Amino acid sequence: MDLQDVVVREVLGRGLIGLEAPDGQIFYVRIPDALTAIREGDRIHLRGQLEAVPQRLQDLGLAPDLERELQSRPVYIKASDIRKVFVPGSPAVR
Numbered sequence: 035m036d037l038q039d040v041v042v043r044e045v046l047g048r049g050l051i052g053l054e055a056p057d058g059q060i061f062y063v064r065i066p067d068a069l070t071a072i073r074e075g076d077r078i079h080l081r082g083q084l085e086a087v088p089q090r091l092q093d094l095g096l097a098p099d100l101e102r103e104l105q106s107r108p109v110y111i112k113a114s115d116i117r118k119v120f121v122p123g124s125p126a127v128r
Contacts, residue, residue, distance in 0.1 A: 035081070035082060035083060035084060035111065036079075036080070036081050037053070037078075037079070037080040037081075038079050039077055039078075039079065039119055040053050040054075040077070040078055040079075040080060041053070041054060041075065041076070041077055041078075042072055042073065042074055042075060042076045042077075042078060043060055043074065044060075044074055045072060045073060045074055046062070046100055046103055047096070047097055047099070047100045048067055048097070049064060049065060049066075049067050049094075049095070049096055049100070050062055050063070050064060050065070050096060050100050050103070050104065051063050051065055051072055053080075061107070061109075061110070061111065062103075062104055062107060062110045062111070063080065063082065063110065063111045063112075063113050063116075064085075064094065064096075064110055064111070064112050064113060065113045065116060066113070067095075071118070072116065072118075076118055076119075077118065077119040078116055078117060078118055078119060079115075079116070079117045079119060080111070080113055080115070080116050081113070081114050081115040081116075082111045082112050082113040082114050082115070083111070083112055083114070084109050084110075084111055084112075085109060085110055085111070085112045086108065086109055087104055087105065087107055087108060087109060087110055091104060091105060
């Protein structure tokens with residue numbers, strides 16, 4: 035799945051972000067732990083695949099509070115590539 039020019043609605047913690055769909059629904063994206071430069075309000079391009087939320091959330095390696103948040107959803111996106119979008123007039127993306 036490829037999503038273009040989506041806005042990061044919330045950063046829930048290390049490894050999990052929330053994006054807002056055009057209909058206003060929030061969906062969760064599991065990102066690599068090493069990716070720490072993503073902030074609320076960033077515009078991103080995202081490539082990944084839809085995954086079922088496992089019954090054993092510990093298998094995802096998230097903090098317990100993030101596990102509880104994700105537990106309320108049947109699926110999430112496991113990101114394989116994320117890139118920030120440069121918006122003219124905004125500070126440079128690093």
